[in-house]
Amino acid sequence: MTFSLPSGSVVLVTGGTGSFGSTMVRRLLDRADDIEIRVLSRDELKQHEMRAALDDPRVRFYLGDVRSYDSVDRATRGVDLVFHAAALKQVPSCEFFPMEAVQTNVIGSSHVIEAANANGVRSVVCLGTDKAAYPVNAMGMSKAMMEKVAQAFARNNPTARTTVSTVRYGNVMMSRGSVIPLFIEQARAGTPMTVTNPDMTRFLMSLEEAVALVEHAFEYARPGDLFIRKAPASTIADLATAVARAVGVEPDVQMIGTRHGEKLFETLATEEELTRAEDQGDYYRVPVDARDLNYGEYFDEGDRRVATEAYHSHNTTRLGVEEVGAVLAELPRFRQLVAHGA
Numbered sequence: 611m612t613f614s615l616p617s618g619s620v621v622l623v624t625g626g627t628g629s630f631g632s633t634m635v636r637r638l639l640d641r642a643d644d645i646e647i648r649v650l651s652r653d654e655l656k657q658h659e660m661r662a663a664l665d666d667p668r669v670r671f672y673l674g675d676v677r678s679y680d681s682v683d684r685a686t687r688g689v690d691l692v693f694h695a696a697a698l699k700q701v702p703s704c705e706f707f708p709m710e711a712v713q714t715n716v717i718g719s720s721h722v723i724e725a726a727n728a729n730g731v732r733s734v735v736c737l738g739t740d741k742a743a744y745p746v747n748a749m750g751m752s753k754a755m756m757e758k759v760a761q762a763f764a765r766n767n768p769t770a771r772t773t774v775s776t777v778r779y780g781n782v783m784m785s786r787g788s789v790i791p792l793f794i795e796q797a798r799a800g801t802p803m804t805v806t807n808p809d810m811t812r813f814l815m816s817l818e819e820a821v822a823l824v825e826h827a828f829e830y831a832r833p834g835d836l837f838i839r840k841a842p843a844s845t846i847a848d849l850a851t852a853v854a855r856a857v858g859v860e861p862d863v864q865m866i867g868t869r870h871g872e873k874l875f876e877t878l879a880t881e882e883e884l885t886r887a888e889d890q891g892d893y894y895r896v897p898v899d900a901r902d903l904n905y906g907e908y909f910d911e912g913d914r915r916v917a918t919e920a921y922h923s924h925n926t927t928r929l930g931v932e933e934v935g936a937v938l939a940e941l942p943r944f945r946q947l948v949a950h951g952a
Contacts, residue, residue, distance in 0.1 A: 625696030627656035629785035676718030715752035747871025764834030775831035780813025802864035808847030834898025
C-alpha cells in the first residue's frame with residue numbers, strides 16, 4: 611500500500627510531540643516537500659525541543675489543548691488531514707483521575723471531530739488502543755467512548771465532507787511509557803526485573819507499524835470505520851527475559867502483582883466486531899453499525915450473525931524468547947539503549 615499525500619497538503623497532528631505524533635510528523639516530512647505540518651500540543655518545552663531537533667520550516671507549532679474547542683478550531687483552519695494522537699494513556703493515572711481522561715480522551719476528541727468538520731477537513735483518523743475492547747479501566751473506557759463519538763458522528767452526519775475513522779492497536783514497543791526501557795535499566799543495574807504477572811500477554815508492535823495503520827486508515831477509510839492492526843504477542847516474562855539476554859545478563863524476574871486496571875490479556879477485536887469485520891490481511895476493517903433508532907431492528911429482528919471468538923493477545927501468534935529478541939533487535943531505539951544506555 612502506498613500512502614498518497616497530495617501536493618500542498620496541510621496536515622494537523624494533535625499530540626504531535628509524543629512518541630506516535632513525532633514519528634508521524636517525521637514520516638510525513640519524508641513523504642512530500644510541498645507540505646505543511648501543524649503540531650498541536652500543550653507542552654511548550656517539548657515543542658521547543660522538537661522544533662530545535664527538526665529545524666524544518668514545513669512544521670508549525672500550535673500551543674493549545676484539545677480540551678479547548680477554540681484551540682482545535684484555530685489549528686484546523688485550512689487543514690486537509692488530521693491525525694488525532696493527543697490522549698491520556700497511562701492506566702494508573704486515569705484510574706485515580708478518571709474525569710481527566712474523560713476531558714481529554716472523550717470531550718477533547720469530540721472537539722477535534724467537530725472543529726475538523728466545521729473547517730472542511732477531508733479526513734480525521736483518531737488513534738485508539740486495545741484497552742478500548744471490553745474495557746475494565748478508565749483509560750480504556752474513555753478511549754472506547756472516543757470510538758463511539760467518532761462512529762456517532764459518521765452515523766448522524768451521512769453527508770458530511772469530513773470522513774472520520776478510528777484505529778486500534780496494541781502496545782507500541784519503545785514508545786513513551788513502554789516497559790522495555792525500564793527492563794533495560796533494571797537488567798543493566800543488576801536489580802530484579804519487576805513484572806506484574808509473568809503470564810500476562812501483550813501485543814507487540816513497532817511505532818512504524820502503528821504509523822502504517824494510520825496511513826492505511828487514511829487511504830481506505832469510509833465514514834465510521836474502525837481499523838485494527840493484527841500483531842503477535844508475548845508473555846511479559848518472555849519479554850523481560852529477551853531484554854535481559856540482549857543486555858547480556860541472566861534474567862531475574864520478580865512478580866509484584868497486578869496494578870490498577872490491568873487485565874491478563876488484551877483484546878484487539880471483540881466477538882461482536884468480528885461478526886461484521888472485513889479481513890484485509892494485516893488489518894481488520896470494522897464498518898460502523900449503521901442501524902438507526904428503529905427499535906424493531908433491536909427487539910423484533912435483531913442481528914442474526916453468529917459471533918466468533920474475539921481476537922486477543924492470548925490467541926494471536928505467540929512469540930517465544932528468541933523470537934521476541936529478534937523483534938527487539940530490529941528497533942533502532944532499543945539497539946541504542948542496549949549499546950549506550952541512553
